[in-house]
Amino acid sequence: MASNVLEADALHLAGVAIQMVGLSIFVFGFFPVKPTLPGHSGPESFQAPKCNSIQNETERDLHPHHLGSLYKELSGMPPxxxxxxxxxxxxxxxxxxxxxxxxxxxxxxxxxxxxxxxxxxxxxxxxxxxxxxxxxxxxxxxxxxxxxxxxxxxxxxxxxxxxxxxxxxxxxxxxxxxxxxxxxxxxxxxxxxxxxxxxxxxxxxxxxxxxxxxxxxxxxxxxxxxxxxxxxxxxxxxxxxxxxxxxxxxxxxxxxxxxxxxxxxxxxxxxxxxxxxxxxxGVPIPKNNVGVLIADIFGYLADDQQLKALELNSWQLLRLLQAQMPGLSCRNYLCDGFSDDQESKITKCSGSMGKMFCCLYTNAALLQNSWMSKEFSRSKSREDYSSVVTAYYEFLRTASEWLSRSATDKPVSLLTLGIAAMLMSCLILLSLLFNMCKEVYIREKYLFDLESAMQTWYLDETFVLGVILILIVSMVSSSMVEEEQYIWHFVASTLNLLLLRKAIQCPPCGGAQGLHTLSKEQNKISCFRLSSIFVVLVSGRILRGWHQGGVNWTNLPDISKWLEQAGTDNIKSIQLVSCLLLMTLSLYVLFLLGSNKKFVLVIGFSFLMSGLLVLQHVTKHQDGMFVSSSYSTTTLVQIIYATLGASTFGTVVALPWLVPFSISEMCSNQDLYMSTSAPNEVQNKSLMAKLRDSLYIIGWTYISCWCILQLLLQQTINSMPILLLLVQIFASMLYFSYSALHHKPWVEVAAFYFLGMAGHFALGNSNSLATIDVAGAFIGISSHSTVLSGILMFMITYASPIFHTTPQNNAWLSLSGSTGVELHFVDSVHHHIAVNEEPSLCLERLFSQEINQQKDMLTKLCPVSWEMEYRN
Missing domain, CATH: 3.40.720.10 (Alkaline Phosphatase, subunit A)
Known part of the structure; x- marks a missing residue:
């Protein structure tokens, strides 16, 4: 057994090491270091790149005036x-x-x-x-x-x-x-x-x-x-x-x-x-520049001076080509010069890139040499001059384009090796994960009966796995990456449609089944489930039409453009309404649990104060799309930051100590904890139930504070999408709380993740750096700070993915593992639950296990009430 554990640990470390090595190789291949010419341009730039040329380093130490005179003398053209x-x-x-x-x-x-x-x-x-x-x-x-x-x-x-x-x-x-x-x-x-x-x-x-x-x-x-x-x-x-x-x-x-x-x-x-x-x-061209002379600019020069300028530009690019292509020599001209029988040999250029460059440059140099010889014989023509210019520009443009492309070319061998190493690492880690799941399955097989252990694959689970594979494949296409928002909107809406289909097909279970409620209560809970998923679909459709993201269709009409055309007054009205509704929903959901009324009141008061401060900021310091940068505005925003930070941090730190670790009043009425026969398992599960309630309050505090913060930082046009994202979160949490036994946890995580990514693009973001909103990165900052501005810009850009992280990690655990929110919600609507149902109610809050295990535990704790209940 110990050897198996050591072997698994060794494979785990090997997989991680291979993953890091593969990632490093891929990064080196994706960001290659191209060879460049060292140093700065000097007098050698005005000389042909001979094979045996020797630089005179003392010329670089000349006084600028003397160096300018030297440049003028070498170039043959005055500045x-x-x-x-x-x-x-x-x-x-x-x-x-x-x-x-x-x-x-x-x-x-x-x-x-x-x-x-x-x-x-x-x-x-x-x-x-x-x-x-x-x-x-x-x-x-x-x-x-x-x-x-x-x-x-x-x-x-x-x-x-x-x-x-x-x-x-x-x-x-x-x-x-x-x-x-x-x-x-x-x-x-x-x-x-x-x-x-x-x-x-x-x-x-x-x-x-x-x-x-x-x-x-x-x-x-x-x-x-x-x-x-x-x-x-x-x-x-x-x-x-x-x-x-x-x-x-x-x-x-x-x-x-x-x-x-x-x-x-x-x-x-x-x-x-x-x-x-x-x-x-009249200064040398920078060594590593890949540009070409602008022809129209040098129209004031004489013909021979214009050709000299083109020649200097060609020499500079030729040196850069030699650095990029060590085998490039062009020895026929650069080292040996022209011979008398070469002047008329203008050849058609073909072959490798090195031969192509040498041929193009040699042709231009030959034509220039021929034109210069005709100048002395006074037989030159305008056509000869134009042919020389055309030949030089053909070489310059070809070389410039190749050098520009080579600067971004990536070595395929390194990329392939890096990807192969990462795939090998993934296979190793997946094999370990498979073995772990196999061990868990074997362990559960003996704890539960075969029928409950053998889970059937449903359509929603198959769809989630299919989406993961589709996303992996789509990332290899740049066009798919540019328009990624359509994928997320589609998968989010499709998954919720599948959940709606499943809610219609499956009868209510979980909390409703544990309570043994009547058929009327079951129908009402089914109505809540269907309504929740319907709200998610409707709000998702509104978010889909709020912004036209991507690259190709950003000019198409959408809700945000329509509101901007309608005027800033309409946008401000929507912003105020969104803020009020967001505060109302946050307070309502917070008081819905009510595990500790006093502490909930404190958190609710902080929500209310932060929301009112944001409303004051919107009404007094925002003029349309512009935010005042006065001292009072900055101070007010800093107060909002402090209030939201204190609320979140205080809740995380203090709540686990302030929430009483005791059984609820319903269990106390049955003297559950007073029983000396109550096993330690009951007390432990009671602590877990209370801890889940605490996690729920912490998660909802984070979500609410995050939404209030985004109302402050996001563009004014995005206030309504922030509210709709919160509505989606709450509706999804309600749906999964009523359907805990119908969905696997990873399906719930995928549902929240899909909503988060769809919300990311619904806020106007894309995979282009052009859509990053930097306007809000300086709200509340009195002086320049790269760190603080970067943090705020990160919060603005990834508002929705971060927003949906909490439901994935703790809120859904609290809701699916404990039906406290469900029971409080049902109790607020249907407050006629019979007293003789309290033992099972208490049991449902304490345990989220299989029904058979609950029966065994209940007969030990509340035998009288259990018998009375089942006799009825």
């Missing part, structure tokens, strides 16, 4: 600008400034930025839709709600700073527009005023007279960029067009642009900005 103003407007979609699909932005948006639009219309600026690489998420994802002061702090000294000559690089980072999006979405009422504010900054810089003017300060370039776009709801983090559509606006180039369309309907990649700016200012 176009001396100073750069980089204006970053966080979260600004290019669509709001440049339009979309060949169409200009809406009239309201154009009127919000009149000066910027005039620059684009007059050819004094050129704008690009700069596609950002996903994920479009900025860490640590914690943002403040202020939209005014955060930008005023950037602009208040701007006029004074522009007149100084002690800088050559000025960065202006405006966060207000991103905050506006997170709070109210793209169509927020604050969006147009914020765009107008940004337009005023552009006007200030341009009218300052430092752009397009040669003076002692040198020429200055203004570049207006954004790091990402935003969805209709104002969030970002995914790879949709709205989230990756960022802005790149160049002001001060003096390029000849004929029309508005040429200035606005251009598409580039965000990584293309770095090499473009580097060559505009």
């Amino acid at each position: 176009a600008f001396d100073r750069l103003i980089l204006m970053v407007i966080d979260g600004l979609p290019a669509e709001l400034v440049l339009g979309k699909d060949g169409k200009p932005p809406s009239k309201a948006l154009m009127e919000a930025m009149p000066y910027t639009q005039s620059l684009l219309a007059n050819g004094m600026a050129i704008g690009y839709h700069a596609k950002a690489a996903p994920p479009t998420v900025t860490m640590p994802r914690l943002k403040v709600k202020d939209t005014v002061q955060v930008d005023q702090n950037v602009s208040r000294h701007l006029g004074h700073e522009l007149n100084k000559d002690d800088w050559n690089f000025l960065i202006l980072h405006y966060l207000g527009l991103d905050h506006v999006g997170h709070i109210g979405g793209r169509n927020s009422a604050l969006m147009a005023p914020k765009l107008s504010e940004m337009d005023d900054v552009v006007k200030m810089i341009h009218m300052n007279g430092i752009l397009n003017q040669k003076n002692d300060q040198g020429r200055t370039l203004l570049v207006v960029v954004s790091d990402h776009g935003m969805t209709e709801s104002g969030n970002h983090g995914g790879s949709s067009y709205e989230e990756t559509d960022s802005l790149a606006l160049f002001i001060g180039l003096n390029n000849d642009i004929s029309d508005y369309s040429s200035s606005t309907h251009n598409i580039i990649y965000q990584v293309d900005i770095a090499p473009t700016l580097a060559l505009l200012f």
